[in-house]
Amino acid sequence: MTHAPSQRQRERIAYRRRQAIRSVLLAALSTAVAGTLLAVGVTGAPGWPRVKESFFNGDVAVAYFPSVLDGFWLNVRLFLVCAPVALALGLLIAVLRTLRGPVTFPVRALTAGYTYSFRGLPLIIAIYLFAFGIPGLRLQGTPDVVVLGGAAIVITYGAYLAEVFRAGIESVHPSQVAAARSLGLSHRQAMRHVVLPQAVRRVTPPLLNDIVALQKDVGLISLAGPVDAIRAAQIGVAKSGNFTPYVVAAVLFILLALPLIAITDRVTLRAARAQNAGA
Amino acid sequence: MVSRLTPLLVGGAALALATVTACSPVEDDSTSGASPSSSAADACPSGSLGTVAAGKLTIGTDDPAYEPWFSDSKPANGKGFESAVAYQVAERLGYSKDNVVWTAVTFNNAIAPGPKAFDFDINQFSITDERKQAVDFSSPYYLVRQTVITTKKSKIAGAKSLADLTGAKLGAQVGTTSYQAITDIIKPTTKPSVFNNNDDAKKALENGTVDGIVVDLPTAFYMTGAELKDGVIVGQLPQVGVPEQFGLVLDKGSKLTGCVSQAVDQLRQDGTLAVLEKTWLSDSGAPELK
Numbered sequence: 001m002t003h004a005p006s007q008r009q010r011e012r013i014a015y016r017r018r019q020a021i022r023s024v025l026l027a028a029l030s031t032a033v034a035g036t037l038l039a040v041g042v043t044g045a046p047g048w049p050r051v052k053e054s055f056f057n058g059d060v061a062v063a064y065f066p067s068v069l070d071g072f073w074l075n076v077r078l079f080l081v082c083a084p085v086a087l088a089l090g091l092l093i094a095v096l097r098t099l100r101g102p103v104t105f106p107v108r109a110l111t112a113g114y115t116y117s118f119r120g121l122p123l124i125i126a127i128y129l130f131a132f133g134i135p136g137l138r139l140q141g142t143p144d145v146v147v148l149g150g151a152a153i154v155i156t157y158g159a160y161l162a163e164v165f166r167a168g169i170e171s172v173h174p175s176q177v178a179a180a181r182s183l184g185l186s187h188r189q190a191m192r193h194v195v196l197p198q199a200v201r202r203v204t205p206p207l208l209n210d211i212v213a214l215q216k217d218v219g220l221i222s223l224a225g226p227v228d229a230i231r232a233a234q235i236g237v238a239k240s241g242n243f244t245p246y247v248v249a250a251v252l253f254i255l256l257a258l259p260l261i262a263i264t265d266r267v268t269l270r271a272a273r274a275q276n277a278g279a
Numbered sequence: 280m281v282s283r284l285t286p287l288l289v290g291g292a293a294l295a296l297a298t299v300t301a302c303s304p305v306e307d308d309s310t311s312g313a314s315p316s317s318s319a320a321d322a323c324p325s326g327s328l329g330t331v332a333a334g335k336l337t338i339g340t341d342d343p344a345y346e347p348w349f350s351d352s353k354p355a356n357g358k359g360f361e362s363a364v365a366y367q368v369a370e371r372l373g374y375s376k377d378n379v380v381w382t383a384v385t386f387n388n389a390i391a392p393g394p395k396a397f398d399f400d401i402n403q404f405s406i407t408d409e410r411k412q413a414v415d416f417s418s419p420y421y422l423v424r425q426t427v428i429t430t431k432k433s434k435i436a437g438a439k440s441l442a443d444l445t446g447a448k449l450g451a452q453v454g455t456t457s458y459q460a461i462t463d464i465i466k467p468t469t470k471p472s473v474f475n476n477n478d479d480a481k482k483a484l485e486n487g488t489v490d491g492i493v494v495d496l497p498t499a500f501y502m503t504g505a506e507l508k509d510g511v512i513v514g515q516l517p518q519v520g521v522p523e524q525f526g527l528v529l530d531k532g533s534k535l536t537g538c539v540s541q542a543v544d545q546l547r548q549d550g551t552l553a554v555l556e557k558t559w560l561s562d563s564g565a566p567e568l569k
Contacts, residue, residue, distance in 0.1 A: 135486035145488050225450060225472030225483055235473065238454030
């Protein structure tokens with residue numbers, strides 16, 4: 001027996017379809033109006049030709065794209081190394097901070113001190129201290145300034161990420177730990193199998209958000225001397241007297257961030273759906 | 280110190296203006312006669328210009344006066360590049376060494392608007408449009424060269440030629456002629472480091488994260504003389520980009536500006552300035568790298 005929708009159901013479907021078409025058309029119209037207004041507002045501004053010439057100059061963009069891209073490769077490599085290391089450091093610090101018992105007080109105090117001070121310390125100063133201060137000690141085997149600058153980024157972001165992880169860990173209700181322990185799991189096992197899986201899932205969106213921020217801040221490595229995308233763009237600006245190289249670098253950074261931002265959005269959406277699954 | 284921070288581009292713009300303003304008296308000159316001394320007698324009577332003290336030429340500079348521009352902080356001894364240039368200019372204007380009087384004027388006072396106690400002042404003033412609002416400049420007597428400096432322990436401390444520098448890790452301030460000198464002239468095989476300012480570059484040099492840094496010559500003498508503990512000048516690089524220019528400072532609208540510019544132009548044309556530069560800069564600590 002085939003299913004035949006009732007007259008009322010067919011009306012309902014037709015109504016919904018009309019509503020859907022109507023809202024698509026309305027959205028398109030309002031986007032067109034907003035877009036036109038924006039375009040007219042920007043390109044109609046009295047200074048637009050000069051801004052276009054100095055920020056969106058095609059010839060300058062082509063001329064300095066290779067050097068900016070060359071510098072960008074350093075940013076990409078630095079990001080690919082710094083992000084996982086910072087995540088691992090953050091997780092480690094968060095777990096250490098949530099230890100219980102009087103014996104572990106020094107560990108808690110140290111880790112708390114670390115997250116307090118490095119969240120307060122501007123990254124730019126951390127990089128100065130690491131890249132110019134540590135080589136000044138003239139120790140044998142001092143690593144390259146890129147490594148030192150990367151360490152500054154990892155340690156600064158590790159502090160932020162540690163606090164996000166801690167928030168996740170503390171959001172898991174203590175009764176779950178109690179239940180796990182009563183089943184005979186050790187503290188470490190309870191952490192590993194009960195608390196952390198839930199904690200990490202809950203804080204994934206803010207974690208990824210911090211990673212996107214880190215992705216931009218690897219550009220500060222140029223302070224230490226290496227020529228990254230931002231520095232290459234700055235050199236291009238100095239040479240050409242035109243700001244287009246900055247825009248070229250900006251586009252590259254946005255392109256790098258897009259996949260991450262897309263992942264963040266999807267994870268957030270999925271988490272929201274999972275949360276509201278019963279509703 | 281102010282002169283060292285002056286943006287190079289402004290200097291470039293000043294070059295165009297300086298040549299325009301400096302050219303006019305010279306052109307008048309060349310039409311009136313071939314001999315510089317006879318033509319100078321018209322507009323610039325030899326030895327009897329309208330100077331601050333009649334019959335004397337009063338020249339200002341700061342006290343203390345630093346090497347290699349002066350020697351032993353005694354401008355009157357004729358030693359050091361600027362002292363030598365000042366006496367040459369005086370001679371062209373018809374003032375013998377005995378008729379030159381030196382007066383101490385601080386750097387900032389010399390370029391401030393207001394009456395001047397000197398006929399001209401020589402103190403590494405770079406020519407800029409901003410300063411031209413307040414004072415007159417002569418034609419440039421020195422175009423600033425880029426210089427490689429390092430520390431005694433560095434592997435390039437004994438470098439004698441540009442070829443000796445190609446394997447070095449060099450650094451410079453972003454957006455400067457110094458950086459351009461590295462990429463256009465030295466062309467090292469290792470990527471140069473780029474810093475926000477010369478202080479960062481100097482720190483990296485002290486730390487040994489770079490083998491050497493490129494700065495302009497006045498900064499090179501200052502850094503190796505006063506700031507770095509064991510700093511040494513490797514040498515001057517060939518001219519590149521739009522160099523900063525040093526000019527003599529005169530009172531705004533001074534009647535002497537044309538005459539002084541003319542004297543400086545003559546010194547440049549007959550090669551005297553080149554000889555003085557070699558004697559007091561190249562042979563006195565900053566050899567030429569080729």
